[in-house]
Amino acid sequence: MRLLHVISGLDPEVGGTSQALRTMIQGFSQHAVINEVVSLDDPQAAYLRDTPFMIHAVGPAKSAWQYAPEFLPWLKKYLQNYDAVIVHGLWHYHTYGIYKVWSQLKADKPALYVMPHGMLDPWFQRAAGRKLKAARNWLFWKLVEHKLINSATGLLFTCETEKIMARKPFRPYSPKTENVVGLGVEYPPVFTLEMQETFLETCRGLTGKFLLFISRIDPKKGVDLVIKAYRALKLSGVDLPQLVIAGPGLNTAFGQEMVKLAGDDKAILFPGMLSGNAKWGAFYTCEAFVLPSHQENFGIAVVEALACFKPVLISDQVNIWREIDNGDAGLIGEDTEEGVYNLLDRWIKMPAGQKKQMELSARRVFDTHFTVSQASKNMLRVLNQNVPVIN
Template sequence: MRLLHVISELDPKIGGTSQAVRTIIEGLSQLDVINEVVSLDDPNAPFLGDITFVIHATGPGKTPWKIAPKFIPWLAENLHTYDVVIVHGLWHYHTYAIYKVWSYLKVNKPALYLMPHGMLDPWFQRAAGRKLKAIRNWLFWKFTEQNIINRGDGLLFTCETEKIVSRESFSPYAPKAEKVVGLGVESPPNFAVRMEEEFRRKCNGLTGEFLLFLGRINIKKGVDLLIKAYLDLKTKGVQLPRLVIAGPGLDSPFGQSVLKLASIDKDIVFPGMLSGDAKWGAFYKCDAFILPSHQENFGIAVVEALACSKPVLISDQVNIWREINTEKAGIVENDTESGVNKMLKQWMNMSAEQKKQMGLNANTAFHTHFTISRASGKMINAISQAIPTSN
């Protein structure tokens, strides 16, 4: 099978969808699928030198919509040579362009799927501060996005919750198929002492127990709720471990407000973005991972924590919460300050044996639901059904 992945940007700095596409390609390549990517990235971007698969960078995309004049000509010349096309993400030029070229093909027309990666979540249309973007999305839906969603071969979702909530935001919404294919995460490297040493060094020699938040310092992630709940419990005499909040974004206005909020407590540590050994050291040595996000389509960091046998304390807006609950691999509460407060208190009231068992359950959850091989198998089964026989 020859498969084309279409994405606005594959730059690893944007995380999320970019990382997901790389993981999907890794898994499918092990099943003898030929994967290629076409994107709106600048062909001179430095990160392209580290990529091991074929990527056609047709950008740079200009304007917020990421218009790239070379993109449609490339599609017109090459699209018919693929068996399946998966379009990743919405709201940029790539969805408009791919549908335009695909709809005009008369022969050798590949199967066309869209993987929204959470971008149809109603949170984006309802959240305070996003009114103008919500209006923009409605306009895009009316003139472009509904075409690929309702006339392509179907939608691919990372989990059941994403499929359910994606039906709420826009109409007419009538995809030909809705398939939950999951999303795999690579098994972590085995623990090595250097990982702990690198993590502790990033945290200025931090010692003892700690809870870990690892992700962008962004209002969507509920970081402010976490800090407020943490401080509130400590003022009430609850003995909490230290709190490590790791990730990029501290230089943003929201990041600065978070630093100010936490400045009264030296037990809240901000090491910045962690990667490599430092990241794995954080996962392996934390007591639990915590993410009280207002919207999280999948949560790669959540799954990485599970893979390291760490319980996860998450909000019910992290779309894989059902799987976490089913396997008893963590604690799930709502995405409010009181919800985070309850989450932390419940964790602190658990015995050492209960916490140990939850860690074992976390590893079981990873192997049951979130391995690359499992997700790749489901993806192949889903997209193979629509491959035209003439191809």
């Protein structure tokens, strides 16, 4: 099968959708699937170099809507060459373009699926500070998005919670099919001392045990809650491990605000974005992973932590919290300062033996729910219903 993925951009610093797509393609490569991507990226973008799959970059895109004038002509010329299309994400020009061209096809019409990656979550419509974006989404929904969602062959969701939440914020909402296919994460490389050494070189000031936050430094991720709860616990006299807050966005206004929030506490470290050996060294050597997001569709970093045998301390707004809670692979709390305070406090007070057992449970939950192989099979099972040429 020849499969086309449509996405607004592949910049890894923008969000998890691009990483999810890369992992998905890796899983499909084990099957009889030819993967190609069309994106609105600048074809000269550094992050597109040495990518192990075919990318048709038709940008650079302009404006917040990511308008790219070469996108429609490309689709009109090539769309019928594919057996199926998966549209990743919403609210940008790529959804308008794909619907416009696909809906006008009379013959050789490929199956069309939309994978929202959490972008239909009602949080985005009600969160403080998002009134203008919420109004914009309503406008886009009325003009474009509902046509795509309700006309496509079906929707693809990463988990049951995402599917349920997607039904709430917009009307008319009547997709032809709703398919929970999951999302996989590759098995991490085996731990080496080089990983630990690379991480320690990157994270200057680390002297012992630590809790790890890896994500974009963004208000949605709850990093302010982590810092406030951590400092409050220390003031109460609790002996805490160090706290490492890693990820892109440190140079933004919010990122600098978080540095100020940490104050002169030398136990809170900001190494910036981690990748390669430094990232895996952080995962493998931390005590536990912390991510109290206000909204998290899947949480690739959460699953990567599980794969490295690390318990996760997350909010109940991370959509995969049920699988983690049922598998005793971490602790779940509310996305409030009090909720995160209690999460950290519960972890610190947990007996060493119970923590060790939770490490084993973390890997077991990963093996059961979140491998690339399992997600790929689920996805192909759905695509197979409308693309009979799949082997």
